[in-house]
Amino acid sequence: MGCCWSLFCKDDNSLQNCEPNERTHLLVDPVSNNINIQRVNSDDLPSRLSNDLPKKTDEQSALTRILQETATNVIDVAALDTHNLQQHEYLERVKTYNIKVQHVLTSNRAVLGTKLKSCLLQDIPQPEKCLASDLIGSEDTNLVSQSVDAALNAVNDIKVDHKEDLVVPFGLGLN
């Protein structure tokens, strides 16, 4: 008991002085950091022994808390339980969601309509494909330029052949 006490004292002193020695913990004690468990020094023991029962329950609850926290912090893949939906429950939920989606999206039409306008520019997922593609052959280039020239000439040749008056008195001929 005396040894324990002396250890605690040394520990406390070292903490106060901030000087690491051979008894200084390399890792911070997670338990003492997370949960306030009252450390029992031998000085306090006589007074504590008199009300032993409440102390025990305190300790018990502290232990339970530690256990729970550890359990939540542990990654135990084997113990994971997957909650599978029943078929009827699934169908029911799909049905309610369908109705609600219709309702909510229609009521948010104004907001969604403006925000969802698709972008004019389009991403190229694999630019190297486009960049590494073969160049157009000279024959094709000639064909394209010849057709464009021909089209241009055709457009320039369009003329209006004026034959009749554009403004015609309407409905006068009947009388």
Added chain:
Amino acid sequence: MVDEIKKTLQDIVTNIDGLYCITFTDRDGVPLLKVNTEKAPEHVLKPSFISTFCIAIDQGSKLGLGKTNNLICTYNQYQVVQMNKLPLIVTFVANQKCNIGQILALESQLDPIVSSLTLIVSEP
């Protein structure tokens, strides 16, 4: 309006080379909105597969690396990207050659839809 949004999503699916499907589901994998091509593998869209995302991110949060935002799984034939928008999960399925960066860039574009659909799931 649902059709309009589905059309927008369909455009996104067709514009991104290799993307097969986009689904918005709740945490149990029940779909709210789904757009897919014929090539989308059906078994990936089952609730039992999608809901494992929740378990994975729950456990992942214990690693002390912060909240999980996205989960990217690459397989031999497919790539699956899941976004943490709890109570919603947004799942993308693509082929193995799809540019994942393009999918991740969709996040901001899909935010308006996500925020609207969140209302549905969070309602009692």
